[in-house]
Amino acid sequence: MTAVLSPTAPAPAGAAGVSGVSGRRRFLGPGAKLLLGGTSVLVLAVVSMFVGVSDVSLPGLLSGDEHAWDIFWISRVPRTLSIILAGMALSVAGLIMQLMARNKFVEPSTVGTVESASLGILVVTVFLPGASLFLKMSTATVFAMAGTALFLLVLRRIPLRNTLIVPLVGIMLGGVIAAVTTFFAYRFDLLQTLNSWMVGDFSGVLRGRYELLWIVGALTLIGYLAADRFTVAGMGQEFTTNLGLNYNRVMTLGLIIVSLISAVVVVSVGSVPFLGLIVPNLVSLMIGDNVRRAIPWVAIFGAGFVLACDIIGRTIRYPYEIPVGVIVSAIGSALFLYLLLRKRSARA
Amino acid sequence: MKKTLKSRLVAGTALASLLALSACGSDTSASADATADASEPTTVTVEHTQGTTEVPVNPETVYTFDLGALDTLDALDIEVDGVPAANFPESLSKYGSDDYAKIGSMKEPDFEAISAGAPDLIIMSGRTADSYEEFSKIAPTINLSTDAQDPWNSFVSNTEIIGEIFGKEAEVEDKLAALDTKVDETKAAAADAGNGLIIMTSGGEMTAYGEGSRFGLIHDVLGVATAADIKSEAQHGESVSFEYIAEINPDNLFVIDRDVAVGNAGEVASAVLDNELVMGTKAAKNDRITMLDSSSWYLVGYGLNNVDAMVSAVQDGIS
Numbered sequence: 038m039t040a041v042l043s044p045t046a047p048a049p050a051g052a053a054g055v056s057g058v059s060g061r062r063r064f065l066g067p068g069a070k071l072l073l074g075g076t077s078v079l080v081l082a083v084v085s086m087f088v089g090v091s092d093v094s095l096p097g098l099l100s101g102d103e104h105a106w107d108i109f110w111i112s113r114v115p116r117t118l119s120i121i122l123a124g125m126a127l128s129v130a131g132l133i134m135q136l137m138a139r140n141k142f143v144e145p146s147t148v149g150t151v152e153s154a155s156l157g158i159l160v161v162t163v164f165l166p167g168a169s170l171f172l173k174m175s176t177a178t179v180f181a182m183a184g185t186a187l188f189l190l191v192l193r194r195i196p197l198r199n200t201l202i203v204p205l206v207g208i209m210l211g212g213v214i215a216a217v218t219t220f221f222a223y224r225f226d227l228l229q230t231l232n233s234w235m236v237g238d239f240s241g242v243l244r245g246r247y248e249l250l251w252i253v254g255a256l257t258l259i260g261y262l263a264a265d266r267f268t269v270a271g272m273g274q275e276f277t278t279n280l281g282l283n284y285n286r287v288m289t290l291g292l293i294i295v296s297l298i299s300a301v302v303v304v305s306v307g308s309v310p311f312l313g314l315i316v317p318n319l320v321s322l323m324i325g326d327n328v329r330r331a332i333p334w335v336a337i338f339g340a341g342f343v344l345a346c347d348i349i350g351r352t353i354r355y356p357y358e359i360p361v362g363v364i365v366s367a368i369g370s371a372l373f374l375y376l377l378l379r380k381r382s383a384r385a
Numbered sequence: 386m387k388k389t390l391k392s393r394l395v396a397g398t399a400l401a402s403l404l405a406l407s408a409c410g411s412d413t414s415a416s417a418d419a420t421a422d423a424s425e426p427t428t429v430t431v432e433h434t435q436g437t438t439e440v441p442v443n444p445e446t447v448y449t450f451d452l453g454a455l456d457t458l459d460a461l462d463i464e465v466d467g468v469p470a471a472n473f474p475e476s477l478s479k480y481g482s483d484d485y486a487k488i489g490s491m492k493e494p495d496f497e498a499i500s501a502g503a504p505d506l507i508i509m510s511g512r513t514a515d516s517y518e519e520f521s522k523i524a525p526t527i528n529l530s531t532d533a534q535d536p537w538n539s540f541v542s543n544t545e546i547i548g549e550i551f552g553k554e555a556e557v558e559d560k561l562a563a564l565d566t567k568v569d570e571t572k573a574a575a576a577d578a579g580n581g582l583i584i585m586t587s588g589g590e591m592t593a594y595g596e597g598s599r600f601g602l603i604h605d606v607l608g609v610a611t612a613a614d615i616k617s618e619a620q621h622g623e624s625v626s627f628e629y630i631a632e633i634n635p636d637n638l639f640v641i642d643r644d645v646a647v648g649n650a651g652e653v654a655s656a657v658l659d660n661e662l663v664m665g666t667k668a669a670k671n672d673r674i675t676m677l678d679s680s681s682w683y684l685v686g687y688g689l690n691n692v693d694a695m696v697s698a699v700q701d702g703i704s
Contacts, residue, residue: 090629111661112628226472229643233588240626241589243660307588356632357593357623 067330074337081344082121086113088348090356111244119247120239120347120361121340123302123309126253128339129260129332130298131313134185136267136328137291138192140203141321142377144313145185145299148207151308152214153184154300155234159218163225174249174304181296184214189288237302237309237362239347249305253298257336260294264328267291309362311369312339318376429550435517435528440550444505444525448488451510454529455480456688457544460560461553467502469494474680476690491684499523506550531687533597537568537606540687560689567693571700572608578703579636579667580612585622585683586654587643592622593629600682602692603639607699612636631662637703638668641677675702 086109087093093113097105131144138148145151157180161168168176188210195202222231260267270277270287277284302309320334346364353359428439448467449455455477458465467486486502489495492512499507500523507526509517520526529546532539541561548557583594583603595615596604603609612635615623630638642654654676668674677698685691 090626090632107661108628108631112626230588233590238590238624240624241591241657243627243662245660246589354623356629357625360590360624 067324071333071337074334074341078121078337078341078344081341081348082117085117085120085344085348088351089113112242115244115247116239116242116347117344119242119250119306120343122247122250122254123237123306124312124340124343125336126250126257126298126339127302127309127312128316128335128342129257130295132317132328132332132335133260133267133291134295134313135317136271137189137288137295138203138207139271139273140200141318142200142204142314143207144311144317145181145295146308146310147204147211147314148188149184149211149214150181150188150296150299151303151310152211152218154178154181154296154303155231155308156180156184156214156218156221157300158234158304159222159225159227159231162227162230163221170249170304174300177300177304178297181300182292184210185292185296189292234303234307235362236360237307237365238358238360239306240358240360242306247305249301253301256294256298259290261332261336263287263290264332268328307360307362309343309365311373312343312365315369315372315376316342319372431527431546431550433527433546434530434532435514438521438525438527440525440527441505443551446502446504447506447508448486448499448502448504448524449508450488450491450494450513451508451529452477452491452685453510453531453688453691454508454543454547456685456691457547458551460689461547461551461556463547463551463553467499467504471684472680474678474685476681476694477685494520496523508547533599533601536602536687540692543687544689557689564689564693564696567696567700568606571696571703574700574704575608575610578609578673580610581637581639581703582612582630582633582635582668583622583639583641584625584630584658585641585643586657589657591625591627591630591657593625594622598622599686600639600641600677602695603699607696609637609699609703627660627662631665634666635668636671636673638663638666638674639677639699639702640674641682642679643683673702675699 087095089108089112091105091108091112093105093108098109127145134143134145134148134150135141154177157177158173160180161173161176165172188207191206191210192203195206218231219228222228266282266287269280269282270284270291274284277287316339317331317335320331320338324331324334343361343365346368347361350359350361350364426442428441431438431440446466447458447464449458449465450469452471452473455465455468459477459480465480465485467488468480469489469491470487471481471491473481486498487495488499488502494513494516496516496519499520504524507520507524509520509526509528510530511528513520514528514530517526517528527546529543530539531543544557544561545554548554581603583598583600585592585594585600593613593615594600595611595613598615604611613633638658640654640658658674663669675698678694681691681694681698
């Protein structure tokens with residue numbers, strides 16, 4: 038099923054296009070292209086560091102303006118770093134999720150992982166209002182893992198793994214968990230607080246408040262190193278065992294990586310929907326389904342996409358902000374629809 | 386079968402209470418006739434945000450969805466029978482008990498409970514504005530919202546309406562006059578206190594509010610100069626970053642903590658604001674960061690006692 042989305046699909050109509058894509062691929066080596074992608078993200082990062090309410094300019098920094106340097110280190114650098122880390126990690130988490138569920142239309146925010154993480158934070162907030170960030174994060178992770186495991190469990194029991202059934206099951210499960218969360222938030226008068234967790238926002242990021250996100254940076258690296266295992270595990274338990282891999286261990290590793298990334302991001306900046314879905318799909322449209330090769334691209338695209346969205350959110354209502362979650366949702370849902378419709382017309 | 390029994394029961398109770406009420410009504414009017422002159426009217430015509438309503442004088446059973454109105458009624462010692470289930474602030478905590486009928490949440494009315502209770506007057510405001518028609522079918526209903534563009538005058542007129550309905554005009558007059566004096570004092574103090582910025586924190590993020598907003602009392606009525614020209618017509622202010630606060634660099638910072646509903650009063654917001662950028666502002670350096678009581682400002686708003694408390698909070702903050 039997943040093959041339909043990839044350029045190597047055996048669709049007769051697409052044959053000409055496929056050769057065209059691979060022809061272009063040879064024009065620039067993959068390494069050079071990756072470098073180009075990395076440079077674009079770097080440019081966006083520099084732009085991001087010079088967009089803000091306070092006056093921070095390159096000449097100002099060079100001339101040693103102390104106030105400008107303060108703002109730069111306290112606010113601008115942490116914000117840009119946290120955007121890059123969160124964007125990379127969420128996109129890679131989406132890819133891993135897709136390999137584990139063997140479906141291109143799932144990601145942590147559509148299968149209940151993010152919903153479970155916020156239920157976890159809600160539980161901590163209600164029962165231990167003064168809980169430390171670490172406790173909040175741990176609880177959110179445990180809940181996220183339980184929610185994701187539940188999804189994978191339900192998935193195993195579904196006899197017909199139709200491409201559309203899988204995300205549908207995920208959305209339904211996520212909906213049930215979100216309903217429970219909303220009910221409790223309503224009961225404890227926390228609806229609006231819940232809302233602020235669910236909309237990703239980097240406006241509160243400062244030095245000393247984002248360092249947790251380095252964890253997701255490390256997890257992204259682990260995801261990269263274990264990428265081939267997830268590809269194999271995605272083929273099914275018997276196939277994996279035949280290749281001499283421990284299926285359960287690989288699935289648990291994936292579960293931990295995806296849940297931890299989702300939980301840390303929700304705790305520190307809030308949820309950024311669709312990211313893990315769009316980025317891997319766009320990358321697979323561009324360079325195909327080789328996961329090991331796709332992961333660096335997914336990371337670069339994810340970081341660049343969130344950087345661009347945050348810069349937009351900071352500029353269109355300057356000096357006020359529009360949360361990045363809103364911008365990503367708006368652009369993301371349009372791209373998601375495009376991917377869905379494109380797929381249908383390709384099949385027809 | 387079950388359903389018919391239940392509806393019959395409800396109808397029965399409603400009928401019984403109606404009979405009881407009409408009995409009460411004739412009783413009071415009879416005694417009123419005996420003590421006062423016969424020309425005293427039995428109803429008042431109230432003009433409000435959503436129309437004109439004929440309201441009985443001294444209604445027996447009073448339901449209110451607006452905590453500001455509840456606060457005013459409480460200040461005037463008027464008995465209230467039904468309130469929404471809400472996170473009541475300290476000053477109104479007694480209304481959380483089971484002695485008071487719970488008629489839904491602040492935003493979602495429980496119509497069954499309301500109609501079973503057969504109130505004689507329902508006071509509501511913007512949060513339940515959509516239900517006005519439904520309410521009106523059950524009992525005379527008035528919408529006493531505060532107009533954000535002209536909060537003080539609409540607060541005064543709402544309070545006077547309540548005074549008129551319950552025959553407490555003189556008391557209302559006195560209390561409003563006392564408030565006026567207090568407002569004037571605060572205004573005088575505000576003239577020397579420099580400018581101010583209103584911030585609400587929620588989940589580690591901040592929104593800023595200006596003139597004409599739900600917390601506009603500080604600027605519009607008490608005359609604290611605005612540190613930034615925030616023109617948001619929306620109920621929810623403008624999303625801002627810490628850099629914004631540092632750049633505006635206000636003389637006074639007023640903080641409302643939306644997360645306080647969980648219990649940890651003030652602690653959460655102060656943790657959010659405890660960073661190098663906010664601590665560098667004039668407000669922080671001169672110890673002019675005022676933590677406002679979130680239920681008082683966010684939930685209750687314009688009520689006779691509560692306005693007094695809000696004005697005091699600002700007065701303490703700037704002096």
